[in-house]
Amino acid sequence: MPQELLKEQWPNAIDVITIGATSQEGGTRDRAIKVGGQNGLPYLFEESDMPNKPVIAMEVFDIEPVDWPDTLKKPYGDVLSNPVEWAKKCETEFKADLIALRLAGTHPDAGNKSESDAVKLVKDIIANVKIPLIILGSNDEEKDNLILPKCAEVTKGEKCLIGDAAQKNYKTLTAACLAYGHNIIAESPIDINIAKQLNILITEMGLPSDRIIINPTVGALGYGLEYAYSIMERGRIAALGGDKMLAQPFICFVGQEAWRAKEAKASASEFPEWGKELERGILWEAVTASAFLQAGADILIMRHPKSIEIVKENINQLLQK
Amino acid sequence: MALSGLDIYKRLPKTNCRKCGFPTCLAFAMQLAKKAVALDKCPEITDEGKAALEASAQPPIKLITIGEGDKKLEIGNENVLFRHEEKFFHPTGVGIILQDSLSDEDITDRLAVINKLHFERIGQEISINLVAVKQTSDSAKFAAAVKKISEATPLGLVLISNDAQSIKAAAAPIAKKRPLIYAADSKNYKEFAALAKELSIPLVAKDADLEKLAELTKSINSEGVDSLILDTAEKPLNKKIWDLTQIRRLALKKNYRPLGYPTLTIIKNNDTYEQVIEACIYILKYTGIVLLEGFDPYQILPVLTLRQNIYTDPQKPLQVEPKAYPIGQVTSDSPVLITTNFSLSFYTVLGELEASKVPAYLVSVDTEGMSVLTAWAAEKFTSDKISESLNKFEIPKKVSHNNIIIPGYVAVMSGDLEEKSGRKVIVGPREAAGIPSFLRNLNS
């Protein structure tokens, strides 16, 4: 008698989150993006479905990045000092699914741009690109609490994704997302219990669970990747098993982590034994991203256009029927 | 899967004849479950019962050895589907495929690169394990290429051909190096099994269909060969993930012997980047061996790094010995930097310190392997702990100045630490990458 295959059926599915709104839906985007909805562990299509494919957002900064290696800057040419042109390039040339606008320059230590600077830029981006938008603060709590609600206000109806809310600082952002119809990123420090707790706190303020995306805080390949990988696997298993307060899609900040790694940045003359520098950097980011896809990532925030192209091809292959 | 005393009891004769030295079969079963006695103490057990109990005493995924000496590769004997449940034990063997049609010169050149595909990361050596030789020419050319490669590398070998005669000619002279032979299928398995048996070398069993693969391993077992590795042939990525997951699940959850072996995957995609991504995915998804064609260091470093990450024990982070490490030609004026004993933090800081060329003491505080921020939050990286370490590692005897440098992430402890240690605390950069410029500014 042949052994039957072991197919796993789960009682719960991941929430479906919609980012972006078209004119029919009260926004100005040319498309809305849905993530989530899967009812099994990643890419096991013999036993589960994944109605929405993972997407890639490209990061755009409001100030020219200082710590990017030349291999990463090069494909962007001269747009890195012009966030609007930068965003347009990501949309048209690099075919990003979403733009992730990082308001790093509002940080008191990084230029301390004002709320009106931030608001103007957000409006300009909305006017000049048509794909859905993620808006990210500068990680300065006070400044973010001042600026992000304004950004939420001027993008009312666009169904942006705004972040990050953390356990110690979630109320202001949650209230803003609630008031202006946006989605929120809930960040937890590689800790599934805190992720759940934060989701509970946010939903208790009235924001429904299908407007939350979990940022589990990932590390790069070689720099703690395995911690986030296992936390995401655990979280997904709990979510599919019925825990509704963990059943939200994952967002992974792959680009910022991967391009901090020495292996992604160091020149070939410094480490000849590591091989070509450009290809090494591209792969460092692409491998980091692909690993998190296997742990259930739904949105990847990435930087190098070639890494993105590779990961998109990987996603196509993963979804091939 | 360990059997309980009751599971074992069901297989015993239940006559309580006492020949084993225990008053009842149940008492004997309980001791057996604890591995306190051997099964052969019961002379009454049926052959069938014995076979069943012996089978379940084996690991659900058989451990297979390829190669010899310090480069030998052991794969299999895994216990979990998810590494957070316990850990993954036997890191995937990574191998490079070479064609037998290469000229002697090409073989020499490529092996010169391949033999150097080992790197040091966070205090561990990570290395590729195998060279696979694929037959595309006649039997003589194949045997000659295998011979040449075998002489030029200490790595384990995989011989790829569907012609048993060619494999035999190539494998026989190097059988004591325990090469892996690839592959037996439903048509040729008798020949391959005979060869594996004769040379006592491991064998890959290959079929695209899981049910047929299970039939195949049973057939090969009945030829007297059970050092097996499984391959489900070439197929789309998600189908391969499904196969690898099913094989692991059936072995672990059902103790299904016919698929209780490690797996092997061959990457057919020769795109510079995509083959690396594919190899990494199969490592994450349980493959015991992965073979690819790319062998540039920039392709292999990420593969080996991913393997190192995934096979790290999640319960026991890699740690270094807590102490004061002199880096470079230190003097009594050298700066003193504080970090944790979490390997990743320690080696990242060490790398930057070495790059800065500034001689310094690096003090690794015993944080039980936690990183700076985690240890600080868990109160394992406190002012008291740091002060205590400075004294224990005799920093006052080693340097004549009174300054210490702490990671930027724990700047908040500066005041308290100055009080407790009686030293001047300088806040260093948050990221290790900032250390060289920080130290240069410190000196000027």
Ligand code: SF4
């Ligand atoms: S020898 Fe075997 S059958 Fe007899 S009591 Fe012991 S276990 Fe039972």
